[in-house]
Amino acid sequence: MSSRRSFLKKTGALGALGVSGLSGCIGSVTGGSDSVNFLLTPSESDVDIQQQYQPLFEYLESETGVTVESSVAADYAAVYQAFKSGQADLADSSPTIAIQGGNEGVTEVMGIRVAYGAAKYFSIMTTTPDSGIEELADLEGETVAFADRLSTSGSLFPLFMLNQAGLDTGNAPDGEPVDFTGQWSDHATARETLVNRDEVVAAGTGAFSTAPHVPKDQFPQQFLDTSAENDGDLGTADPELQLLAVSDPIPRAPIIVRSELESEMKSSMTDALTSVTQDDLINEDLSDDQQLWFTGVEPGTVEDYQPIQNVIDTLGISLGQ
Numbered sequence: 001m002s003s004r005r006s007f008l009k010k011t012g013a014l015g016a017l018g019v020s021g022l023s024g025c026i027g028s029v030t031g032g033s034d035s036v037n038f039l040l041t042p043s044e045s046d047v048d049i050q051q052q053y054q055p056l057f058e059y060l061e062s063e064t065g066v067t068v069e070s071s072v073a074a075d076y077a078a079v080y081q082a083f084k085s086g087q088a089d090l091a092d093s094s095p096t097i098a099i100q101g102g103n104e105g106v107t108e109v110m111g112i113r114v115a116y117g118a119a120k121y122f123s124i125m126t127t128t129p130d131s132g133i134e135e136l137a138d139l140e141g142e143t144v145a146f147a148d149r150l151s152t153s154g155s156l157f158p159l160f161m162l163n164q165a166g167l168d169t170g171n172a173p174d175g176e177p178v179d180f181t182g183q184w185s186d187h188a189t190a191r192e193t194l195v196n197r198d199e200v201v202a203a204g205t206g207a208f209s210t211a212p213h214v215p216k217d218q219f220p221q222q223f224l225d226t227s228a229e230n231d232g233d234l235g236t237a238d239p240e241l242q243l244l245a246v247s248d249p250i251p252r253a254p255i256i257v258r259s260e261l262e263s264e265m266k267s268s269m270t271d272a273l274t275s276v277t278q279d280d281l282i283n284e285d286l287s288d289d290q291q292l293w294f295t296g297v298e299p300g301t302v303e304d305y306q307p308i309q310n311v312i313d314t315l316g317i318s319l320g321q
Contacts, residue, residue: 034065034066034067035066035067035068035069036066036067036068036069036089036090036261036265036269037069037070037071037087037088037089037090038053038057038068038069038070038071038088038089038090038091039070039071039072039073039079039082039083039087039088039090039091039092040053040070040071040072040073040091040092041072041073041075041076041078041079041091041092041093049072050070050072051283051285051286051290052283052286052290052291052292053070053092053292054283055280055281055282055283055292056276056280056281056292057070059272059276059280059281060269060272060273063268063272063275064265064268064269064272066265066268066269071088073091076093076094076096076097079091079093079097080097080100080101080106083101083106083107083256083258084106086258086260088258089257089258089261090110090255090256090257090258090269091255091256092113092253092255093107093253093254093255093256094152094253095152095250095251095253095254095305095308096150096152096156096308096312096319097256098254098256098302098305099302099305099308099309099312099319100319101256101259101302102302102305103319105259106258106259107256107257107258107259108256108257108259108266108301108302109254109255109256109257109300109301109302109304109305110254110255110256110257110269110270110273110274110297110300111254111255111270111273111274111297111298111299111300112251112252112253112254112297112298112299112300112304113252113253113254113255113294113296113297114252114294114295114296114297114298115228115252115293115294115295116228116231116295117228117295118226118227118228118252119251119252119298119300120226120227120249120250120251120252121153121206121207121208121227121228121229121249121250121252122153122206122207122211122223122226122227122229122246122247122249122250123152123153123154123157123158123161123204123205123206123207123246123247123250124204124205124206124207124210124211124214124243124244124245124246124247125158125161125162125202125203125204125243125244125245125246126191126194126202126203126205126210126213126214126241126242126243126244127194127201127202127203127241127242127244128194128195128201128239128241128242129240129241129242131201131202131242132201133201133202133242133244135165135244136161136162136165136167136244136245137165137166137167139162139167139179139180139201139202140167140179140180141179141180142180142181142201142202143180143181143182143183143199143200143201144158144162144180144181144182144183144200144201144202144203144204145182145183145184145185145189145190145191145193145194145200145202145203145204146158146159146173146182146183146184146185146190146203146204146205147184147185147186147187147189147190147204147205147206147209148184148185148186149172149173149174149184150173150317151186151187151206152250152308153187153205153206153207153247153250154186154187154190154204154205154206154209155173155184155204156173156308156311156312156315156317157204157247157250157311158204158205158247159172159173159177159204159315160247160311160314160315161204161245161247162177162180162204163314163315165245167179167180169315171316172315173315173317174317174318183200187205187206187208187209187210188209190203190204190205190209191203191205191209191210191213194241195239195241202244207223207227207229207246208229210241211227211229211233211234212229212233212234212235212236212237213235213237213238213239213240213241214234214235214240214241214242214243215234215235215240216230216234216235218242218243219234219243219246220246222246222249223246226249248307249307250307250308251300251304251305251307251308252294254300254305255273255297257269257270270299273297274297274298274299276296276297277296278295278296281294281295281296
């Protein structure tokens with residue numbers, strides 16, 4: 001189990017919305033009346049994602065009698081286009097895509113993925129112990145590293161926390177902030193940039209990337225009670241980082257379904273999906289660090305993602321773009 005926890009932290013495959021183009025969306029997939037097309041999005045790992053998901057596909061087939069066909073999309077933007085064009089029935093998705101699909105009546109949330117009993121995770125802002133930065137307001141005029149521009153935990157929530165601390169976030173993440181300089185990359189790069197580049201004095205990332213570098217006694221009780229990262233690894237990684245802020249709990253990434261999928265099939269697939277166990281998800285042909293990052297799926301709806309919608313609204317982000 002500890003290896004799979006490490007894989008979750010390494011990949012950071014949680015709620016990152018790709019912003020690359022729609023080219024290379026998916027292959028031509030045509031499901032029959034007793035089949036569904038499950039669209040996947042590659043994580044930051046080099047593992048074959050279709051192999052990762054194969055146990056879930058076999059489980060769904062055995063529970064529902066429906067054939068599951070899979071294809072791999074270029075990014076989350078391509079996932080959404082596939083749903084709009086009717087080329088996808090189910091998908092692993094980011095919260096942002098679930099919100100957009102729900103707002104436009106294109107998709108519904110089948111369930112929220114769970115990692116080691118936690119259906120929510122956190123974004124955190126960190127600095128180095130010798131930076132002189134004591135609170136978020138001190139970041140005015142400074143350089144801050146983030147993950148992908150539309151990563152839920154690596155950009156949207158850090159920007160929201162900075163906004164709430166009184167800093168002018170300008171047009172970020174679509175454009176540039178006013179009161180500080182932002183650098184966007186990915187969770188691991190943001191952390192490494194904070195550590196290795198003197199001009200970068202803070203990083204906004206998912207807790208899975210930076211929490212092991214922060215001493216346990218710096219975290220609030222809500223984080224300790226809720227986060228899967230409170231697994232004995234807090235404060236054990238070098239170099240040590242200092243906690244600046246922790247977000248409110250963020251619902252983990254969903255699995256979504258096409259709204260127009262036949263209702264009986266949708267219902268049976270949802271029932272099976274939300275009953276899956278950790279043992280059902282293990283691929284015996286893969287090593288521990290190549291397994292799926294989630295250990296189950298709990299029932300959920302798009303309303304569960306209202307905290308993310310609030311952040312999107314506050315920052316003035318247009319999902320249609």
